[in-house]
Amino acid sequence: MEDAEEEQRRRLKLEEALEIQSLRRIISAYLNYPDAADEDVRRYERSFRKLPPAHKALLSHYPLKFQRLRRCISLNSHFIFSMLQAFEPPLDMSQDIDLSEDQHPEYAQNDHLFREGIDSCSCESAPLRITCSVSNRHGCVESNNDSCRSSVLVHPNEATVTSSQQQWLDPSFQLNVPLVDVDKVRCIIRNIVRDWAVEGQKERDQCYKPILEELNLLFPNRSEESPPACLVPGAGLGRLALDISSLGFICQGNEFSYYMMICSSFILNHCQTVGEWTIYPWIHSNCNSLSDSDQLRPVTIPDIHPASAGITEGFSMCGGDFVEVYSDPGQKGSWDAVVTCFFIDTAHNIVEYIEVISNILKDGGVWINLGPLLYHFADTYGQDEMSIELSLEDVKRIALHYGFEFEKERTVETTYTTNPKSMMQNRYFAAFWTMRKKATAAQQQVP
Numbered sequence: 001m002e003d004a005e006e007e008q009r010r011r012l013k014l015e016e017a018l019e020i021q022s023l024r025r026i027i028s029a030y031l032n033y034p035d036a037a038d039e040d041v042r043r044y045e046r047s048f049r050k051l052p053p054a055h056k057a058l059l060s061h062y063p064l065k066f067q068r069l070r071r072c073i074s075l076n077s078h079f080i081f082s083m084l085q086a087f088e089p090p091l092d093m094s095q096d097i098d099l100s101e102d103q104h105p106e107y108a109q110n111d112h113l114f115r116e117g118i119d120s121c122s123c124e125s126a127p128l129r130i131t132c133s134v135s136n137r138h139g140c141v142e143s144n145n146d147s148c149r150s151s152v153l154v155h156p157n158e159a160t161v162t163s164s165q166q167q168w169l170d171p172s173f174q175l176n177v178p179l180v181d182v183d184k185v186r187c188i189i190r191n192i193v194r195d196w197a198v199e200g201q202k203e204r205d206q207c208y209k210p211i212l213e214e215l216n217l218l219f220p221n222r223s224e225e226s227p228p229a230c231l232v233p234g235a236g237l238g239r240l241a242l243d244i245s246s247l248g249f250i251c252q253g254n255e256f257s258y259y260m261m262i263c264s265s266f267i268l269n270h271c272q273t274v275g276e277w278t279i280y281p282w283i284h285s286n287c288n289s290l291s292d293s294d295q296l297r298p299v300t301i302p303d304i305h306p307a308s309a310g311i312t313e314g315f316s317m318c319g320g321d322f323v324e325v326y327s328d329p330g331q332k333g334s335w336d337a338v339v340t341c342f343f344i345d346t347a348h349n350i351v352e353y354i355e356v357i358s359n360i361l362k363d364g365g366v367w368i369n370l371g372p373l374l375y376h377f378a379d380t381y382g383q384d385e386m387s388i389e390l391s392l393e394d395v396k397r398i399a400l401h402y403g404f405e406f407e408k409e410r411t412v413e414t415t416y417t418t419n420p421k422s423m424m425q426n427r428y429f430a431a432f433w434t435m436r437k438k439a440t441a442a443q444q445q446v447p
């Protein structure tokens with residue numbers, strides 16, 4: 001008995017250490033942004049210096065461009081640093097952590113457990129209590145090593161973060177992070193444009209507007225006393241969830257990336273005015289640029305003041321892995337609508353996602369989906385990640401199996417975090433559907 005308790009205590013301690021480690025790595029990636037970006041500029045300068053004098057003379061404006069790039073980097077860094085300062089880590093980040101194998105042999109063995117997250121998380125904890133587990137090594141923003149395990153409630157009407165000592169921002173607590181992590185920070189900057197800038201309006205009109213219109217149509221007489229409940233798994237930076245809340249739904253966004261959560265929490269909780277911040281999202285690519293001024297153009301954020309967006313009471317962001325959080329028996333039949341936008345292809349096992357969505361919907365509830373099937377774990381370069389990559393046809397067949405029936409289906413042409421002024425515009429022909437969970441779904445058995 002005591003052994004079991006001791007084992008449990010050790011496990012919790014290890015988990016906490018892993019959470020701290022993982023969060024430190026993410027914070028370090030944010031903090032490494034200025035150096036990594038400056039290193040790029042130094043590389044451009046080195047190439048410029050190698051030019052023959054006659055060619056250099058033709059590009060005499062380049063030194064000024066480098067200077068301007070550095071100024072943009074420093075303003076982006078100012079935004080990032082302010083965001084981190086507003087963030088209150090849920091754990092004591094100054095703790096000494098020892099994850100060496102002799103201290104924690106189980107770390108080596110059970111790494112996969114932590115990647116998947118072994119604890120399920122509830123959605124009831126205090127505002128901005130984020131904990132983070134997991135440590136793995138994928139390359140994209142959506143990967144599990146960024147994930148947070150328990151919940152975050154974001155209240156746009158309240159300043160929920162109190163000041164802390166923030167020793168964890170001190171350089172001595174920083175880790176050396178691989179450049180791929182800093183790349184994630186750049187991805188986040190592009191996501192900010194998608195969700196929170198006027199420049200992102202076109203993309204939001206392509207992706208979010210059809211969803212909002214559909215919700216409006218499907219729930220015509222929304223009661224103010226008891227509004228319908230809508231869940232948005234993979235909520236990213238929270239704009240879609242906020243817009244759904246403003247439409248008159250009790251909306252919850254679910255998101256497992258700490259990169260995303262730190263940023264959405266800052267915008268939702270701390271931005272005081274429209275256009276409060278100016279960032280330079282497009283400086284990191286010299287490719288497909290029509291002009292230097294396009295590349296160096298500023299973008300102001302946010303385009304709306306979240307706290308004045310007329311949200312419906314009960315708006316929240318819940319941190320954690322979708323499957324873990326919403327497989328909780330208490331979630332069964334809780335939601336009137338589930339909205340997935342560019343989310344279902346993040347699954348290791350998309351069948352599991354569909355099963356959970358069906359399970360948490362009320363009978364007669366709706367699932368609105370918009371997105372491609374660019375399976376995130378399809379190419380993990382020898383890491384042998386579990387990944388079930390179904391065709392759209394199979395996805396739909398599985399959905400029918402879990403008690404859904406189709407109400408609407410069409411294709412939506414859209415971009416995703418694309419620079420609207422770039423010479424390259426990747427387009428998706430995204431599937432957009434509304435499915436309804438049949439009243440009998442609960443009785444259906446899957447062979």
Ligand code: SAH
Binds near residue numbers: 143194235237240320
């Ligand atoms: N819906 C947003 C973000 C789409 S990107 C938009 O349209 O802009 C997919 C998002 O899902 C990422 O933010 C990623 O971190 C998140 N995500 C991926 N797997 C997840 C999981 N298992 N649980 C919760 N969120 C997840």
